[in-house]
């Protein structure tokens with residue numbers, strides 16, 4: 183589904199290389215996890231895939247179902263089925279959460295040549311999905327993420343994912359800032375979406391999340407590269423020993 | 434003090450170019466008095482401090498710059514869906530046939546020149562009175578000119594809760610019309626009134642409204658200026674507020690080569706509230722100026738000024754806003770915010786926010802900002818599939834939201850919002 187080859191990325195404004203040849207393939211139906219030290223380039227990878235400004239791809243490619251992602255506008259990537267749950271969801275005062283969700287759902291449908299969702303259908307759907315994530319009516323009415331607690335913001339990301347039903351979901355540290363119960367809710371939300379036509383790339387620092395969302399493959403990213411790939415046991419190893427051994431081994 | 438020669442000449446020429454209503458009863462005296470004041474004050478000039486950011490030339494010149502009639506038939510007239518009493522003016526002249534019957538439960542509506550012939554009328558004690566008070570500490574000669582030469586206007590007195598809003602519709606049919614209208618509004622104790630205004634009015638429009646809001650009375654004013662581009666307009670609202678009264682005024686402006694909206698509001702009774710807000714959108718040859726002066730002269734009053742401007746393509750926005758808290762006006766709560774959203778590099782926003790406080794127990798805050806669309810927010814929206822243009826519009830409307838929130842009536846607020854949305858959508862093609 184997602185195929186990244188030899189991806190090199192530098193900052194547009196500075197002469198700073200951040201990704202130095204990332205190779206990564208995520209197959210449909212699978213959950214891949216990426217772990218790695220702070221500053222290794224995990225968020226940068228997720229931003230570059232979703233089309234944020236400020237980065238320059240100097241080499242390599244990224245495709246979603248064979249389509250070149252890097253050439254597309256962010257909204258085109260979204261309509262093609264790519265979704266990023268942000269590490270730091272953005273607050274947008276003045277735009278109601280509900281309006282935002284509905285605009286997004288219908289914009290994607292329109293881009294795909296599908297019929298827009300009626301107000302009534304939308305309302306029914308959003309209420310049901312919000313309930314699963316314990317997001318109350320008040321949070322739906324408030325401006326997007328504005329004044330939300332850290333955990334509320336993360337749950338709101340998962341609500342958007344549930345509404346948009348993307349096929350490639352990237353979760354950037356969705357577990358950070360969540361209490362134990364919220365972590366369960368969020369994991370259940372993610373697991374409910376797991377199916378053979380959908381794939382996940384879960385960026386996390388903690389094994390704990392991976393107890394709930396069981397990964398098929400675990401990658402270690404360091405200094406702008408995937409330096410090691412293995413099964414779920416790799417995450418346990420990181421939890422036990424940190425990154426020192428792995429980094430020494432690949433150096 | 435004698436006027437500089439050039440100013441004196443300009444003033445004499447302007448006065449000579451105007452004709453007054455004839456045989457208009459007590460109005461004659463009030464207007465003659467205003468002419469005397471205008472001669473002493475002089476017409477505004479480019480060098481006047483109060484016109485530092487806005488060139489008054491085209492508003493003060495003898496002849497108006499012609500303005501083509503703008504076709505807005507692609508959308509329904511604003512406020513059409515709202516049950517209201519229509520008062521229609523065509524190029525500044527009251528049109529009885531196009532207007533509704535001027536009678537409504539809870540209010541009295543008359544034409545200015547008619548009440549002028551009635552010797553004992555409350556309007557006599559209001560005409561030019563608040564305007565004159567509003568000349569201190571700064572001269573507002575275009576308002577004096579209005580008082581001196583208004584040729585029409587509406588006089589409204591609310592004695593109870595008005596059954597529906599009064600809607601002044603200003604139609605523009607002549608390319609060279611130069612309209613001067615003066616309205617008087619008196620909201621009696623405990624009464625409630627909403628006044629709506631819309632339409633381009635004339636090639637050049639000078640409008641003044643004096644509003645007396647008595648104790649425990651509520652006055653709501655919602656004005657829609659636009660979408661015509663060539664209009665030149667100067668408006669003044671002079672209001673005086675009694676105890677526990679409420680005054681709310683909101684103006685939407687879309688386009689217009691030259692607009693100056695002044696509001697001079699005095700809170701003279703304790704526990705009164707004055708809210709004045711504006712949402713302006715300009716594209717290209719657009720100059721829009723909000724000049725506000727709020728005086729707190731009573732205890733425990735609250736005032737809010739919320740002004741937002743969306744500017745693109747070389748448009749200019751101006752805000753001059755002042756809160757004056759007089760000695761003794763304790764527990765004043767004053768808030769003022771003026772912000773512009775610059776959609777490209779060549780738009781500009783000039784702001785002069787001022788506070789002058791002579792009481793010690795007050796809470797006043799003011800702020801002014803100028804900025805572009807937030808890139809982070811824009812990317813967030815786009816990453817969810819919202820196309821860039823639509824995402825920009827959403828963020829633009831979000832920027833205006835604080836001003837629109839000042840409209841108390843939900844149906845009217847929705848109508849304003851839909852016009853702002855349409856304006857943005859048209860620009861996306």
Ligand SMILES: Nc1ncnc2c1ncn2[C@@H]1O[C@H](COP(=O)(O)OP(=O)(O)OP(=O)(O)O)[C@@H](O)[C@H]1O
Nearest residue numbers: 193200218219220221222223224225226227236269
């Ligand atoms: N816009 C930017 N300006 C300057 N430096 C940047 C920018 N974006 C990323 N970087 C740098 O690139 C490196 C990778 O950052 P990135 O956020 O991708 O790391 P990460 O692996 O997600 O880290 P964490 O685990 O802390 O979230 C860091 O050194 C970071 O400071």
Ligand SMILES: [Mg+2]
Nearest residue numbers: 224225226269
């Ligand atoms: Mg990160």
